[in-house]
Amino acid sequence: MQDATTDTADEVTQGLSERLADVRQRIAAACEKAGRRTESVTLVAVTKYATPEQIRALIRLGVADLAENHVQNLQQRATQFNEVHHRMLTSRTPGIAPKLRWHMIGHLQRNKVKLAAPHITMLQTLDSLRLAEEIDQVAPKLLGAGNRMACLMQINCSGEDQKTGVAVGAARHLAEQVADMPNLRLMGVMTMARISDTHDQARHTYARCREIFEEIKQHKIAGEDMRHLSMGMSDDFEAGILEGATIVRIGSAIFGKRDEQPSS
């Protein structure tokens, strides 16, 4: 049953479509400032605080890349919304993406790999050799022979004492090891700035990540596959783009801040 305060589907779509247009406009402006093509940046919508109605509306607006940071939510939402997307496709809804891509952006525990892997299009948080080994071992069975798991190596570039992300000094070596694994496809690197960072501090963090990325490329680790830099969230994605981000991960600027969310 709907209560009187619940927004109608049209209102949800209207609000989202405005915020999405605003984010796309900001991405385009940052690209222009950086002298880059707008198409060189992929917008990944982080749905962790989004309502199901919002996700549905977003898919209807043509967004293809979605991200979650918890295995269970990813599994649940990928299953649910791949189905929704499939129905939209079969009913020929105009303007929707041909396929949804699901990004895992939270820490992945080794004992959750089997659960998560079948739903993940790209794992953005590869952060240890042991996790890589686990994925390499189970991938053929979970993804089908010949299908490799696309990964970004998460690097801790902010200097923050966080639990996840490989240390700057260990990044190149891990990249070499992962690049040698037959069932992983190392496609780039990802980093997070500190929540408290100013725009300049975030940019500094992103510049550091780009340097490591360049160094890995210079050494021809992972070859042509090595092409993605995932840097930037709602408050600082312009800084990411100025430092070469090819992927930005945006939640609240599209869906509203968590405390502005309607309770469900």
Ligand SMILES: *Cc1c(COP(=O)(O)O)cnc(C)c1O
């Ligand atoms: C939540 C989250 C984001 C998006 O954050 P917003 O500030 O809401 O845009 C991006 N990346 C990661 C890893 C996250 O956990």
